[in-house]
Amino acid sequence: MSASITLAGEGQIALKQSQKKPLVITKFIFANVPGLNPETPVDRAAGKPPAGQIVQVYDIPEENRGFVNPNQVVYSAQLGSDIGDWDFNWVGLEDADGLLFAVSYVPLQQKRKNIPPLQIGNNVTRNFLVAFDGAQALTGISIDASTWQHDFTVRLAGIxxxxxxxxxxxxxxxxxxxxxxxxxxxxxxxxxxxxxxxxxxxxxxxxxxxxxxxxxxxxxxxxxxxxxxxxxxxxxxxxxxxxxxxxxxxxxxxxxxxxxxxxxxxxxxxxxxxxxxxxxxxxxxxxxSRTGDYPLLRARGTTKEDVDLGNLPNAKSDDPATNSSEILATTAALNKLQKQVDDSMTGMVAAFAMTAAPPGWLKCNGAAVSRTAYPRLFGWLGTHYGAGDGTTTFNLPDMRGLFPRGWDDGRGLDPGRAFGVYQDMMIHSHAHTASAAAVGDHLHAAWTDAQGNHVHRTWTDAQGAHNHSAPSSPGIGQGAGGLNSVQQSGGAHETSWAGAHAHNIGMDAAGHHAHNVGVGGGGAHTHGITVAAAGGTETRPRNLALFYCIKY
Known part of the structure; x- marks a missing residue:
């Protein structure tokens, strides 16, 4: 629905303000205009409809004029059930000068007269709100519009x-x-x-x-x-x-x-x-609490072709050993499978990277645990790792601080070893290299033995005939001619040189023989040997400390 002050109405407002005269709205005009679209904007330049389209003219009583605020005034038409029958889709306001002041387009409305018992009439109330600056002052309206009964026809239609x-x-x-x-x-x-x-x-x-x-x-x-x-x-x-x-x-x-x-x-x-x-x-x-179907839900829309099953409700099995791609496993089958997995793992020892046993596992700490609380584990271990109290408990293996080793089981690498027994550490037989330290500087005595009494014969050869002359004067001296003089006790004599010559000396061999050589001891002493230590307090490879648990 659209409503607006006409162009002529705007001109009338300006004229009355300039003349300092009041603007007086006197009439409602109702019309049925063929083909009128109530959603289109009002044609502000148009005049009143032709007389043949006007279905009712309503004179506005003084008390049906009111103000909403200084810039808004409202006019009301109250049509009782004594008026009718006609339809309308056009409503206008006319001032005292006969000028079309405002227009409203509305959906086609019915006004019916009360004609008992053939027809029950209706009452129609139409309100027309006009807004412009100084509206209350220009129209001179002094009645508060909140005291009126307004027309709720359009509002109820909207509801x-x-x-x-x-x-x-x-x-x-x-x-x-x-x-x-x-x-x-x-x-x-x-x-x-x-x-x-x-x-x-x-x-x-x-x-x-x-x-x-x-x-x-x-x-x-x-x-x-x-x-x-x-x-x-x-x-x-x-x-x-x-x-x-x-x-x-x-x-x-x-x-x-x-x-x-x-x-x-x-x-x-x-x-x-x-x-x-x-x-x-x-x-x-x-x-x-719906018990029927939801047709658009995927579960409802699923067909046997979607899942390749001929009869979905019956294509199920409680047997986890069933090997078919067209049979669905039930929860019973899953529970049986879970039990098989748990049973097959009972007694398994595993290392965990945490310090608490996960669900379904116990610490491998040698503790005594209940035979009735862990019947499957007791059935496998028995009292092999300890009988507990002998009646109600049994002992778990103790892996704390130990390395696991595979049971020999007849291979011969660890012969004679019983299953599940503790084995202490051992070092494989091996050799170490050694060196001797120096004792310090010292002497050893040595000798040769005698090989019997014997002599060696010697001789000189002749050097030809010659003589030696001796001087008469005593003492030793050198005479003329290069002679040496020697003075001997008991008398003096002179010997003269016989000239330069030599005498060869010879020595005979004493025969074949040997000399024994002995070396005496250097005194009582020792040579020190040092072997260096390697390692710590135990023999072990590189390792990581993990937490061993056993599945029950």
Missing amino acids: DERERLSNRNLYGRAFFFSNSLIFEKVDSGYQINGGTAFVEGIRVAIAKSEAVTGVIPVGKIWLDVWLERRLNDRVAAWKVVFGEQADYTDAAGVRHYCVPLADFISSSNIVDLRDAEPVGGALVKYFA
Whole structure:
């Protein structure tokens, strides 16, 4: 709906302000303008409709003029049930000078006169709000508009539409409760079953089944639903129609919605086309405890072709050993499989990178545990690692601080070793290199033995005839001619040189013999030997400390 002050009205405001005269609005004009679209903007330049389109002129009483604030005033027309019958979609205000001041386009409205008992009339109240600067001062209106009874016709129509759209969001295009409004054959005729349905948000409620008369043509049967104006209210109305249908707007501007009810093939073959749900009570309770199907859910839409199974409910097995790609394992099968896995692992020792035993495992710390609490583990271990208290408990293996070693089991690398017994450390036989330290500087005595008494013969050869002359003077001296003189005791004599010569000396061999050599000891002493230590307090490879547990 659109409303606006006309161009002539704007000029009138300016004129009255310049003349310092009041602007007096005196009349409502109601008209039915053919083809008028209430959603289009008002043609502010247009004048009043032709006299043939004007259906009512209403003189505004003084008390029907009021102000909302200094810049807004409102005029009210109150049409009783003694006025009618006519329809209108155009409303205008006229001032005391006969000038069209403001116009409003509205959806086609009905005004009916009360004619008992044939017709109950309706009352119509129309309010026209005008806003411009200084409106209250220029019009001279002094009555507060809040004291009036305003026209809620348009507002109530808006409420109806909002409710319809809200229902449309909830129920969709069409929603039928169980067998409500089903088209069916009864005896020799046909009927629409009673019940409740929502069509485009309009609630259609039929208290009891109603007959469908006339010849039923082959083809689709439709339900035509609309909101019908009855007095001051609008109520749901419906009718059954045939052939191909679509939503439409009738000559009075009322919107109709058409949905299929059935496909009439023959009197014995009627196909229900309603979008129905098996709702027998409150909708919220139905959703909370639904036992039917949701057609669009994937589980509902899954077919045997999707999963390649011929009969999905029966294609299941409790046997975990079943080897088939077309059989689903049940929870019973999964539980059996879990038990098989647990049983096969009972007694297994494993290292964990944490300091607490995980679920299903116990610490390998030699502790005594209950035979009844861990029957499978006791069945495997027995009292091999200790009998506990001898009756109710047994001992776990103790792996703390130890390396695991595979049981020899006849291989011969660890011969004679019993299963599950402790073995202390040992070092493999091996050799070490050694060196001797020096004792310091010292001597050893040595000798040769005698080989018997013997002599060696010697001789000189002759050097020819010669003589030696001796001087007469005593002493030793050198005489003329190079002579040496020697003085001997007992008398002096002189010997003269016989000239330069030599005498060869010879020595005979004493025969073959040997000399024994002995070396004496250097005294009592020792040589020190040092072997360096290697390693710590035990023999071990590189390792990581982990936490050993046993599966029970």
